Amino acid sequence: MYQKVFKTTLLSAACILSVASHANNQNVEQLFKTTCASCHGQELTGGMAGSLIDNQWMTEGTDTALANAIKNGIVSAGMPAFGATLNEEQIRTLVVYIREAGARAKQAKQPESQMGKSFNTDYHKVTTKEVTNSDGIIWAMDFLPDGSLLYTLREGELWHMTKGGKKTHIKGTPKVWHKRQGGLLDVYPDPDYKKNGWIYLSYSKDAGKNSQGQEVAFTAIVRGKIKNGEWVAQQTLFEAKPENHQNRGWHFGSRFAIKGDYLFFTNGDEGLQDGAQDITTQNGKVHRIFKDGRVPKDNPFYNEKGAQQTIWTYGNRNPQGLTLHPKTGALWSTEHGPRGGDELNLITKGTNYGWPKVTYGMNYNGTPITPHTDLPGMQLPVHQWTPSIAVAGMNFYTGNKFKHWQGDLFVGSLAKKQLHRLRIENGKVTEDEIILKGLGRIRDVVTAPNGEIYLTINDRNANQSKIIAIAPK
Numbered sequence: 001m002y003q004k005v006f007k008t009t010l011l012s013a014a015c016i017l018s019v020a021s022h023a024n025n026q027n028v029e030q031l032f033k034t035t036c037a038s039c040h041g042q043e044l045t046g047g048m049a050g051s052l053i054d055n056q057w058m059t060e061g062t063d064t065a066l067a068n069a070i071k072n073g074i075v076s077a078g079m080p081a082f083g084a085t086l087n088e089e090q091i092r093t094l095v096v097y098i099r100e101a102g103a104r105a106k107q108a109k110q111p112e113s114q115m116g117k118s119f120n121t122d123y124h125k126v127t128t129k130e131v132t133n134s135d136g137i138i139w140a141m142d143f144l145p146d147g148s149l150l151y152t153l154r155e156g157e158l159w160h161m162t163k164g165g166k167k168t169h170i171k172g173t174p175k176v177w178h179k180r181q182g183g184l185l186d187v188y189p190d191p192d193y194k195k196n197g198w199i200y201l202s203y204s205k206d207a208g209k210n211s212q213g214q215e216v217a218f219t220a221i222v223r224g225k226i227k228n229g230e231w232v233a234q235q236t237l238f239e240a241k242p243e244n245h246q247n248r249g250w251h252f253g254s255r256f257a258i259k260g261d262y263l264f265f266t267n268g269d270e271g272l273q274d275g276a277q278d279i280t281t282q283n284g285k286v287h288r289i290f291k292d293g294r295v296p297k298d299n300p301f302y303n304e305k306g307a308q309q310t311i312w313t314y315g316n317r318n319p320q321g322l323t324l325h326p327k328t329g330a331l332w333s334t335e336h337g338p339r340g341g342d343e344l345n346l347i348t349k350g351t352n353y354g355w356p357k358v359t360y361g362m363n364y365n366g367t368p369i370t371p372h373t374d375l376p377g378m379q380l381p382v383h384q385w386t387p388s389i390a391v392a393g394m395n396f397y398t399g400n401k402f403k404h405w406q407g408d409l410f411v412g413s414l415a416k417k418q419l420h421r422l423r424i425e426n427g428k429v430t431e432d433e434i435i436l437k438g439l440g441r442i443r444d445v446v447t448a449p450n451g452e453i454y455l456t457i458n459d460r461n462a463n464q465s466k467i468i469a470i471a472p473k
Contacts, residue, residue, distance in 0.1 A: 027366030028093040035082065035094070044101045049079075052098050053105040063360070063373070063386075066098065067091050089368030096340040096362050100387040107416070112438030118473040121421070122433050123404035131454065131467040132161060138456040138465035140186045140393065140444050145194050147449045151456070151467065154183035158201070158231065172231040173224075177206040177217040180249030186265075188256035190223075190291065197225045198291070200237075202254035202265060207245035218245050219252045219267050219282070223291070237263070237293035238310065240282045246272060247283070255322035255393070257331060263291045264331060264347075268318035273356040276315050279307045284355060286319060286333065286347055288312035300350030315353040315378065316345075321394035321411065334391035334411055335381075337361040338369060342391045343381035344411070344422070344429065354378035360386050383422065383429040390415035393444035399451030401472050410435075410453060412442030419445070419455060419470075440466065 039049035073081030141151035182204030205220040224234035251268025269284035276284025301307035321334030341360030423431035440457035
């Protein structure tokens with residue numbers, strides 16, 4: 001878990017008088033206003049007490065230190081204790097709120113990237129260039145051994161683009177349930193594609209209506225082959241059990257990774273967060289099957305009565321990035337938090353990653369989810385982002401164009417429209433650099449055969465997408 005250095009805030013003694021009667025049932029914006037704003041200002045820039053966004057802190061920091069300061073006060077600084085009037089969940093939401101404000105202030109100073117313009121990073125001078133564009137939302141992409149590119153459009157289309165730029169719409173792919181976050185999602189060629197020709201697809205499949213008359217779907221996993229521009233030889237590898245068809249349009253997960261004979265795929269919590277802790281359902285999990293759809297008998301819950309036998313890990317909110325380390329073979333995932341607490345996780349057999357019992361975030365409306373960021377038996381993230389950046393696809397760099405980025409992890413961001421470069425050393429993130437920002441919602445990242453880094457860039461409002469390349473300047 002990474003940590004930054006923070007100061008412990010000064011909260012005015014005058015604030016505490018009004019807290020008890022107003023704190024209950026408030027969202028975090030209201031809570032800050034009634035608790036802290038009279039001293040720190042409505043914009044957190046300071047007043048009778050110091051600024052909360054200038055990164056000038058008094059103590060050693062961490063979220064824990066800030067929470068302790070709010071709860072217990074700082075006698076030497078004249079800061080009162082709020083532990084008698086605020087519960088642990090409310091204190092946690094205030095910590096997230098302060099982090100959000102600090103991040104906004106910092107990001108406002110960072111220039112946005114411009115297409116085709118060169119710019120400096122910590123290790124390389126680079127530029128961006130457009131590879132192709134399309135109407136709709138490009139959700140995923142990957143390269144075939146001949147250097148051509150496959151990419152999906154969420155509304156249900158699979159496309160093939162040659163190295164020369166010729167694009168072909170592949171006919172006959174599965175019919176998708178294209179609503180809200182659903183549609184045609186990940187595409188992943190088999191590592192042995194030259195021998196077997198298999199391509200794996202994930203998508204949301206129509207499941208009719210639930211007992212309340214609401215349309216529902218589920219994450220389906222198939223594989224097939226492409227011949228003469230047609231999708232053929234399809235095999236269904238995974239579908240949720242009929243009693244678990246419940247997704248009304250959220251958190252499908254759907255990312256792939258293949259290690260040897262095993263196919264790993266993610267399934268988000270489907271907007272039904274408590275299901276992430278329930279091993280009888282598919283939602284909120286990372287799954288492991290054989291590439292032909294069979295279930296390995298050494299999966300952690302294979303022999304547990306009533307369990308979903310494909311489960312590899314659980315307590316995962318919405319993993320939208322999944323990849324293998326090129327040297328160690330370790331499986332890594334990025335996972336959407338709620339408001340705060342996006343995660344980078346090292347995925348290991350049978351592990352509980354905590355959602356929703358533990359999280360660094362809060363509800364989107366500013367109300368608490370839980371006071372806990374750690375509980376016994378639940379795995380902490382290797383790295384977390386608060387405020388959320390809306391983490392998406394990711395890829396370890398293995399190309400030959402950027403020698404100082406070898407083995408670094410590149411992570412896309414939707415909400416913040418950023419590309420992050422992470423350096424991981426001895427299981428810890430030692431660098432988190434924003435390579436570019438502002439070009440669009442970055443949903444997928446891959447290393448191209450020529451050593452460049454390819455990104456999918458979405459403009460959700462215009463319903464348009466681009467694939468761009470980061471190249472050396």
